[in-house]
Amino acid sequence: MPSIRAPGAKKSTTLTVAVKCRPLRERERGRDIVRVIESKEVLILDPDLSKDYLDRIQNRTKEKQYCFDHAFGPESTNLEVYTKSISSIIPGVVQGLNVTVFAYGSTGSGKTYTMVGTKDDPGLMVLSLHTVFDLIKKDKRSDEFEVTCSYLEVYNEVIYDLLEKSSGHLELREDPEQGITVAGLRCIKVRSADKILELLNMGNSRRKTESTEVNATSSRSHAVLEISVKRKQKNKYPNQVLHGKLALVDLAGSERANETNNAGQKLRDGANINRSLLALANCINALGKQQKKGLAYVPYRNSKLTRILKDGLSGNSQTVMIATISPADIQYHHTVNTLKYADRAKEIKTHVQKNIGAVDTHVSDYQRMIDSLQTEVCLLKKKLAEKESQLSSKPAEKAADDELSWLNIVSHEISENVQERINLQKAMSELEETNLNNRSELQRLDDIIARHQAIEMDGATVEDLIARRLVILDNIRDNDEAGINYQKEIEANEKQRCQLQGMIDEAVSRNGNKTYLQILSQYRLLGMANSELQLEMAMRDQVIQNQRESLKNLWNLLMGLGLDEKQILHLAAKQGLTIEGWTTTPSLGLLEKQSSNLSSSRSTSVGPSSGIEEGNQNSCDFPCPDSYSRVKPNTWFGSPEKHFQDPYESYLDMTSHASHNGSCMSSSSVVGDLASSRRIIEAAPFTKKF
Numbered sequence: 001m002p003s004i005r006a007p008g009a010k011k012s013t014t015l016t017v018a019v020k021c022r023p024l025r026e027r028e029r030g031r032d033i034v035r036v037i038e039s040k041e042v043l044i045l046d047p048d049l050s051k052d053y054l055d056r057i058q059n060r061t062k063e064k065q066y067c068f069d070h071a072f073g074p075e076s077t078n079l080e081v082y083t084k085s086i087s088s089i090i091p092g093v094v095q096g097l098n099v100t101v102f103a104y105g106s107t108g109s110g111k112t113y114t115m116v117g118t119k120d121d122p123g124l125m126v127l128s129l130h131t132v133f134d135l136i137k138k139d140k141r142s143d144e145f146e147v148t149c150s151y152l153e154v155y156n157e158v159i160y161d162l163l164e165k166s167s168g169h170l171e172l173r174e175d176p177e178q179g180i181t182v183a184g185l186r187c188i189k190v191r192s193a194d195k196i197l198e199l200l201n202m203g204n205s206r207r208k209t210e211s212t213e214v215n216a217t218s219s220r221s222h223a224v225l226e227i228s229v230k231r232k233q234k235n236k237y238p239n240q241v242l243h244g245k246l247a248l249v250d251l252a253g254s255e256r257a258n259e260t261n262n263a264g265q266k267l268r269d270g271a272n273i274n275r276s277l278l279a280l281a282n283c284i285n286a287l288g289k290q291q292k293k294g295l296a297y298v299p300y301r302n303s304k305l306t307r308i309l310k311d312g313l314s315g316n317s318q319t320v321m322i323a324t325i326s327p328a329d330i331q332y333h334h335t336v337n338t339l340k341y342a343d344r345a346k347e348i349k350t351h352v353q354k355n356i357g358a359v360d361t362h363v364s365d366y367q368r369m370i371d372s373l374q375t376e377v378c379l380l381k382k383k384l385a386e387k388e389s390q391l392s393s394k395p396a397e398k399a400a401d402d403e404l405s406w407l408n409i410v411s412h413e414i415s416e417n418v419q420e421r422i423n424l425q426k427a428m429s430e431l432e433e434t435n436l437n438n439r440s441e442l443q444r445l446d447d448i449i450a451r452h453q454a455i456e457m458d459g460a461t462v463e464d465l466i467a468r469r470l471v472i473l474d475n476i477r478d479n480d481e482a483g484i485n486y487q488k489e490i491e492a493n494e495k496q497r498c499q500l501q502g503m504i505d506e507a508v509s510r511n512g513n514k515t516y517l518q519i520l521s522q523y524r525l526l527g528m529a530n531s532e533l534q535l536e537m538a539m540r541d542q543v544i545q546n547q548r549e550s551l552k553n554l555w556n557l558l559m560g561l562g563l564d565e566k567q568i569l570h571l572a573a574k575q576g577l578t579i580e581g582w583t584t585t586p587s588l589g590l591l592e593k594q595s596s597n598l599s600s601s602r603s604t605s606v607g608p609s610s611g612i613e614e615g616n617q618n619s620c621d622f623p624c625p626d627s628y629s630r631v632k633p634n635t636w637f638g639s640p641e642k643h644f645q646d647p648y649e650s651y652l653d654m655t656s657h658a659s660h661n662g663s664c665m666s667s668s669s670v671v672g673d674l675a676s677s678r679r680i681i682e683a684a685p686f687t688k689k690f
């Protein structure tokens with residue numbers, strides 16, 4: 001019997017934001033302007049002492065106050081930060097949940113100190129790893145555990161493996177099952193926290209640091225330590241594998257290039273660090289906005305960092321942001337900027353779900369194909385490297401060395417160009433999809449508003465619909481603007497591609513060295529094959545993504561129709577499907593209980609009909625208002641031609657049904673129903689066919 005997998009329970013949670021103010025350093029000149037009040041509020045005093053009394057009473061002060069989940073003053077240790085803001089979510093990692101902790105703040109504000117710490121004041125990375133292994137020790141008898149660790153850095157928009165001695169550039173991959181992954185990143189099996197700390201120290205020694213005017217050992221890169229915990233329950237059937245992940249992120253400082261007085265390479269670092277941090281800030285902005293406005297586009301694709309942090313920011317993760325600040329008055333602007341972003345981040349919601357079990361066959365087939373393509377790409381790269389080393393080792397052809405190093409630079413730029421093009425195209429298509437949903441919702445809202453106005457229905461409801469319409473219009477405008485920017489970037493990318501092509505063509509026409517030409521043409525062939533493979537992989541990713549989306553929509557529809565696990569099991573059985581994880585056949589007692597619950601709920605709420613005819617009394621206990629009688633789950637489930645009824649239509653039908661029958665449904669319950677209809681729309685576009 002074919003089987004599909006049941007969805008795990010999702011819990012919506014907001015991002016926890018904690019602020020940590022470091023002590024004023026000895027050599028730091030200036031005044032301490034930060035006050036932490038009752039472990040939650042942060043007060044930033046006006047750095048300008050010359051403000052007179054009049055300025056202050058006329059509210060011209062630059063004093064600012066913010067409130068967070070937690071706030072820690074200079075006297076707080078890392079252990080205190082850990083205990084109050086993180087320790088409660090770490091156990092989730094050994095229970096199959098994802099946890100992300102990241103430190104955000106300007107240069108020298110104490111991010112690395114907070115994440116890594118010192119011997120006397122161990123940081124959050126060290127403390128959380130000890131907790132993970134202590135928890136594993138406790139459950140070792142009943143369950144099997146496998147812990148792996150990876151450590152990477154994003155430097156100048158290039159990903160490096162910090163656990164490799166001389167790591168090459170690594171590429172990001174969008175894995176439909178695991179989300180964003182880094183191809184070729186070393187994952188080392190570990191048995192103790194000490195081993196990870198050893199790896200962490202080794203990785204940290206490889207991290208790119210520079211001395212800037214603000215911090216003598218300023219981290220120039222964003223570092224991500226990921227601990228993955230697989231837990232297999234020994235004596236349980238079916239054998240479930242829980243897969244939890246802990247991502248600990250130490251971001252680079254968000255200083256501006258001119259403030260650190262840097263030049264050359266350092267300036268480039270600054271620009272790229274800021275590109276990533278700017279992208280992060282934009283994502284935080286968009287995510288904050290999304291909580292209020294729905295369907296706003298979140299530009300994760302604008303940097304490597306935001307792509308890596310995508311899950312931690314809005315996906316399947318419990319996330320803590322530690323905003324680090326300096327108490328010094330000269331850092332006022334950085335401090336206020338950091339706190340502004342931290343304040344916005346409080347609005348972000350994530351949806352935590354246990355990562356259970358093995359992938360279904362369909363997806364794993366695709367995964368295998370993608371893996372083999374990936375292996376092929378690696379093989380191509382290896383072959384190319386071999387050819388290059390053969391060429392440079394022949395003394396007679398030493399003259400080609402300079403050209404080879406030139407070729408290396410060009411090849412790297414071509415590869416980046418291709419990656420960027422794929423990324424931009426994907427961003428465009430995601431943006432278009434978001435706007436397609438926006439436009440169809442707009443169309444439906446227009447229809448309903450017109451119908452409401454024609455029959456002069458409740459003015460308050462029309463106002464509500466018009467307000468929603470304005471929000472959607474606003475989203476469309478923002479998304480269109482983002483689309484224009486992406487289009488410009490695509491054009492610039494295309495222009496760069498032509499330039500690179502021109503450079504190679506010119507070199508080929510000028511150069512008389514036969515072997516070099518051979519290598520060059522070989523390279524170009526391999527390069528093209530590589531790009532084609534990457535495009536193919538991107539397309540396959542899309543196919544898998546669509547399938548997962550359809551599956552998700554199917555669950556949303558079933559849940560939205562008010563079906564519970566047993567009814568879904570029943571429907572699936574009729575179609576010859578089993579659902580993994582939902583194996584129970586409801587006992588008679590349970591059915592009776594459920595049936596009485598349903599009967600009692602009928603008098604208080606209006607819900608969709610299950611449409612289940614078999615299973616007898618269960619089906620007749622469901623409320624069946626006229627508005628839902630057109631929804632026939634049995635029919636659409638069996639036939640791919642049928643659509644799910646537009647929830648706005650249901651809403652309109654419901655309101656007219658209520659008013660025609662003199663029902664006592666209040667306008668607030670109508671608005672509540674509208675909100676739930678919207679949720680269905682957002683989760684499952686109604687144009688989708690199954």
Ligand SMILES: Nc1ncnc2c1ncn2[C@@H]1O[C@H](COP(=O)(O)OP(=O)(O)OP(=O)(O)O)[C@@H](O)[C@H]1O
Binds near residue numbers: 218
């Ligand atoms: N809580 C603290 N207690 C004592 N010293 C601290 C504390 N936080 C930071 N410091 C000191 O402040 C300096 C800068 O800290 P750190 O290197 O952690 O900053 P950063 O935010 O990681 O900077 P960058 O972004 O430039 O890497 C270091 O000398 C560090 O020892």
